[in-house]
Amino acid sequence: MSTTQDTIEALAQREYKYGFVTDIEQEFAPPGLNEDIIRFISAKKGEPDWLLEWRLKAYRHWTELYEAKGEPQWAFLPYGYGPIDYQAISYYAAPKQRPESMDEVDPELLRTYEKLGIPLEEQKWLAGVAVDAVFDSVSVATTFKKELEKHGVIFCSFSEAVRSHPELVRKYLGSVVPHTDNFFAALNSAVFSDGSFVYVPKGVRCPMELSTYFRINAAQTGQFERTLIVADEGAYVSYMEGCTAPMRDENQLHAAVVELVALDDATIKYSTIQNWYPGDEKGEGGIYNFVTKRGKCQGHNSRISWTQVETGSAITWKYPSCILQGDNSMGEFYSVALTNLRQQADTGTKMIHIGKNTKSTIVTKGISAGQGHNSYRGMVKILKGAENARNFTQCDSLLIGDRCGAHTFPYIEVKNKTARMEHEASTSKIGEDQMFYCQQRGIGLEDAISLIVAGFCKEVFRELPMEFAVEAQKLLSVSLEGSVG
Amino acid sequence: MLEIKNLHASVEGKEILKGVNLKVGAGEVHSIMGPNGSGKSTLASVLAGRDGYEVTAGQVLYKGKDLLEMEPEERACEGVFMAFQYPVEIPGVGSVQFLTAALNAIRKHRGKEEYDALEALTLFREKLKILHMSDDLLGRSVNEGFSGGEKKKNEIFQMAVLEPSLAVLDETDSGLDIDALKVVADGVNALRGPKRAMLVITHYQRLLNYIVPDYVHVLVDGRIVKTGDKELALHLEEHGYTWAGERALADAAGSKA
Ligand SMILES: Nc1ncnc2c1ncn2[C@@H]1O[C@H](COP(=O)(O)OP(=O)(O)OP(=O)(O)O)[C@@H](O)[C@H]1O
Ligand SMILES: [Mg+2]
Numbered sequence: 001m002s003t004t005q006d007t008i009e010a011l012a013q014r015e016y017k018y019g020f021v022t023d024i025e026q027e028f029a030p031p032g033l034n035e036d037i038i039r040f041i042s043a044k045k046g047e048p049d050w051l052l053e054w055r056l057k058a059y060r061h062w063t064e065l066y067e068a069k070g071e072p073q074w075a076f077l078p079y080g081y082g083p084i085d086y087q088a089i090s091y092y093a094a095p096k097q098r099p100e101s102m103d104e105v106d107p108e109l110l111r112t113y114e115k116l117g118i119p120l121e122e123q124k125w126l127a128g129v130a131v132d133a134v135f136d137s138v139s140v141a142t143t144f145k146k147e148l149e150k151h152g153v154i155f156c157s158f159s160e161a162v163r164s165h166p167e168l169v170r171k172y173l174g175s176v177v178p179h180t181d182n183f184f185a186a187l188n189s190a191v192f193s194d195g196s197f198v199y200v201p202k203g204v205r206c207p208m209e210l211s212t213y214f215r216i217n218a219a220q221t222g223q224f225e226r227t228l229i230v231a232d233e234g235a236y237v238s239y240m241e242g243c244t245a246p247m248r249d250e251n252q253l254h255a256a257v258v259e260l261v262a263l264d265d266a267t268i269k270y271s272t273i274q275n276w277y278p279g280d281e282k283g284e285g286g287i288y289n290f291v292t293k294r295g296k297c298q299g300h301n302s303r304i305s306w307t308q309v310e311t312g313s314a315i316t317w318k319y320p321s322c323i324l325q326g327d328n329s330m331g332e333f334y335s336v337a338l339t340n341l342r343q344q345a346d347t348g349t350k351m352i353h354i355g356k357n358t359k360s361t362i363v364t365k366g367i368s369a370g371q372g373h374n375s376y377r378g379m380v381k382i383l384k385g386a387e388n389a390r391n392f393t394q395c396d397s398l399l400i401g402d403r404c405g406a407h408t409f410p411y412i413e414v415k416n417k418t419a420r421m422e423h424e425a426s427t428s429k430i431g432e433d434q435m436f437y438c439q440q441r442g443i444g445l446e447d448a449i450s451l452i453v454a455g456f457c458k459e460v461f462r463e464l465p466m467e468f469a470v471e472a473q474k475l476l477s478v479s480l481e482g483s484v485g
Numbered sequence: 486m487l488e489i490k491n492l493h494a495s496v497e498g499k500e501i502l503k504g505v506n507l508k509v510g511a512g513e514v515h516s517i518m519g520p521n522g523s524g525k526s527t528l529a530s531v532l533a534g535r536d537g538y539e540v541t542a543g544q545v546l547y548k549g550k551d552l553l554e555m556e557p558e559e560r561a562c563e564g565v566f567m568a569f570q571y572p573v574e575i576p577g578v579g580s581v582q583f584l585t586a587a588l589n590a591i592r593k594h595r596g597k598e599e600y601d602a603l604e605a606l607t608l609f610r611e612k613l614k615i616l617h618m619s620d621d622l623l624g625r626s627v628n629e630g631f632s633g634g635e636k637k638k639n640e641i642f643q644m645a646v647l648e649p650s651l652a653v654l655d656e657t658d659s660g661l662d663i664d665a666l667k668v669v670a671d672g673v674n675a676l677r678g679p680k681r682a683m684l685v686i687t688h689y690q691r692l693l694n695y696i697v698p699d700y701v702h703v704l705v706d707g708r709i710v711k712t713g714d715k716e717l718a719l720h721l722e723e724h725g726y727t728w729a730g731e732r733a734l735a736d737a738a739g740s741k742a
Binding site for chain 1: 558569572574575577582586591647
């Protein structure tokens with residue numbers, strides 16, 4: 001008879017089904033990081049001088065940080081990680097053929113996205129979702145652009161935004177995450193290659209879900225994308241990103257920056273399903289996911305909501321945060337992070353309350369299986385002027401098996417006495433009783449675990465756009481998959 | 486239907502079942518009574534295949550197959566159902582989702598087409614109606630925040646949906662008010678039929694007024710010490726288990742002599 005323990009062991013040997021490599025002619029920058037490389041990237045993209053200058057400034061700052069103390073060391077990563085050789089990475093990789101329209105997109109690329117479950121032909125895709133597909137360093141296609149233009153919504157690759165809407169990019173780039181913010185933000189600012197840009201004009205409710213699908217394909221490269229979303233007064237937009245990468249023994253670096261700006265009465269919902277290659281059970285390979293995401297609720301009554309489902313990557317270091325500057329603004333963070341195999345995740349959020357009557361909600365669900373280590377790190381800061389600020393934090397951890405770990409590092413700083421804070425936390429082991437109950441009703445062990453885990457994550461899943469909630473649940477099952485017996 | 490032969494089982498190295506013999510034919514209802522700690526739930530757990538119960542000797546045949554060889558979910562798919570003495574809460578897992586998963590797992594196992602969400606829901610509503618139960622529970626997570634009685638009724642509802650061949654009810658009547666007791670009894674009686682069998686574990690003769698058993702067995706210290714009909718239950722209520730135990734010992738002594 002197979003026991004629960006066997007299944008738990010088997011969980012650690014799940015297959016990663018997005019691990020294939022696309023064979024396509026690509027153009028690379030030579031490995032290495034220096035001012036010439038940055039000029040090369042900037043020239044490739046035909047960027048204006050101000051942007052090149054901005055990159056160089058960031059690069060110089062990064063160099064200082066690198067020489068002073070290198071990467072930040074405060075994350076809880078008990079297995080550590082090998083040194084990252086920044087000079088061995090190629091900072092630019094792009095398919096050789098550059099299509100002008102969707103009809104010219106390399107069929108091999110279309111097939112890649114099809115295999116990933118993201119068909120780029122508009123008629124095949126879920127109605128009501130527009131996709132920007134980023135392949136290594138560049139955006140290869142954006143769907144439904146025409147439809148969106150009718151509503152005045154700009155949705156395009158970052159490079160294109162620099163060309164066609166330089167005034168918007170220049171106004172907001174770095175306004176939420178300055179290049180001096182942290183080591184990886186500085187690196188990204190210097191070498192970022194592509195990403196998505198969204199602008200929703202005053203009073204417009206974006207008529208469809210927007211989404212970007214990030215794919216790392218080439219070896220010895222990293223992905224350094226930059227996303228900027230601006231919701232003007234009274235606008236609403238829901239945006240979603242997904243990510244995968246091939247299986248490789250080497251580690252690859254992903255250092256993205258995402259900036260969100262919500263003006264008066266605007267709402268931005270940002271959802272992530274992160275499924276980068278996690279490495280194997282010995283901890284070989286996998287993506288190093290060092291990401292800076294931050295939103296600014298700049299206007300009054302604005303709202304930014306982050307929802308993330310993080311199942312991939314060897315290391316996840318990411319804290320989608322909200323600066324609640326406008327009065328009555330609201331920040332939310334809903335997170336599911338799953339670590340299996342020898343994955344390590346240190347993830348959470350920062351909620352900075354500046355305006356009056358600002359509210360924040362944090363709900364996190366950490367699931368640790370295999371030999372995974374999962375840490376919640378969160379900061380809630382109530383500044384002096386933030387009258388009547390409120391925060392609710394709930395962080396729950398679920399352990400599957402006894403070789404994994406769950407950790408929480410909450411930080412609270414309150415400078416205004418009218419603040420109201422609530423904090424709840426729990427850690428539990430997946431119940432043998434619950435599993436037996438499911439089995440006694442005919443449900444197999446693996447399905448039972450998926451069911452119980454999905455139940456544990458329910459409060460987060462229900463925040464996802466409908467189209468993706470089902471996907472997220474499936475992904476979680478796959479991430480927990482193994483053969484019984 | 487079910488044949489238990491000289492079953493010995495231990496938990497954490499301690500022998501709890503010390504040679505249980507029991508034969509349950511199709512269409513029969515057997516009641517098992519016995520003092521606290523005598524091994525009734527242990528017997529149910531062994532039949533359902535719970536982890537941690539080690540069978541050290543004996544055999545259990547179910548429809549002619551070796552039951553002890555099967556995984557717990559396989560037993561369930563083959564038609565073994567257990568109503569738990571302490572039903573478990575599964576937070577966040579909707580009752581409908583859970584029961585649909587169970588129903589379809591069983592249907593799939595039997596080579597039947599799976600139900601879609603609507604078909605399943607229709608079936609659930611129908612069963613609730615027959616049981617005179619409110620469909621509030623469909624909107625809630627499995628047993629989460631249910632009262633003790635509601636949990637027990639939920640077990641009967643699940644049983645009604647899954648239509649098992651062999652149902653083992655572990656003290657489903659404990660802690661129920663009189664109306665709930667009727668719900669449970671009606672549920673069990675509705676399921677009674679020539680192709681089904683039931684093992685009803687209880688402490689109270691009261692239940693047996695509603696579910697009239699064909700046989701009553703008394704389990705004391707891991708052995709069945711007495712078997713009779715429903716009159717035995719009445720007698721037990723009056724004289725207690727010690728009486729049954731002593732009688733059994735006396736009988737054993739008598740037969741040896
Ligand atoms: N998991 C366990 N660990 C240790 N002892 C156990 C375990 N399960 C059962 N036992 C012991 O086995 C014996 C029989 O328990 P069981 O639950 O089968 O009794 P029961 O007849 O169902 O009693 P009750 O009428 O109180 O429900 C008891 O002494 C009990 O303490
Ligand atoms: Mg019991």
